[in-house]
Amino acid sequence: MPESEDDSDNLISQFVSKLDPGAMVTKYVMVAEGIDNDGDRASYTATHEGATSWDVIGLLIYSFAREFAAIVRTTLEAEEDGDEAG
Numbered sequence: 001m002p003e004s005e006d007d008s009d010n011l012i013s014q015f016v017s018k019l020d021p022g023a024m025v026t027k028y029v030m031v032a033e034g035i036d037n038d039g040d041r042a043s044y045t046a047t048h049e050g051a052t053s054w055d056v057i058g059l060l061i062y063s064f065a066r067e068f069a070a071i072v073r074t075t076l077e078a079e080e081d082g083d084e085a086g
Contacts, residue, residue: 008046027051029059 013025030046047056 009048012046027055027059029056029063031060 008030009025012028012030016023016025025048027048028046029048029051030044032044034042034044036042
């Protein structure tokens with residue numbers, strides 16, 4: 001578990017560099033859901049230092065749009081092939 005904001009930044013940078021070597025993280029929003037020992041759900045978020053509401057909302061909307069576009073693309077490809085999309 002990261003002990004400081006710098007630790008979180010380093011973990012995010014390491015993760016991104018494994019996906020795209022040489023990439024530099026400039027902004028990030030991380031959202032996670034967890035379940036505690038009692039079975040209660042909790043949400044956790046981490047953002048880059050100095051993140052504004054506009055930064056966070058912008059990154060979340062961009063991520064949503066990319067995921068939604070992938071769903072639409074999969075659905076359209078399945079329809080072209082005569083299959084039902086999952």
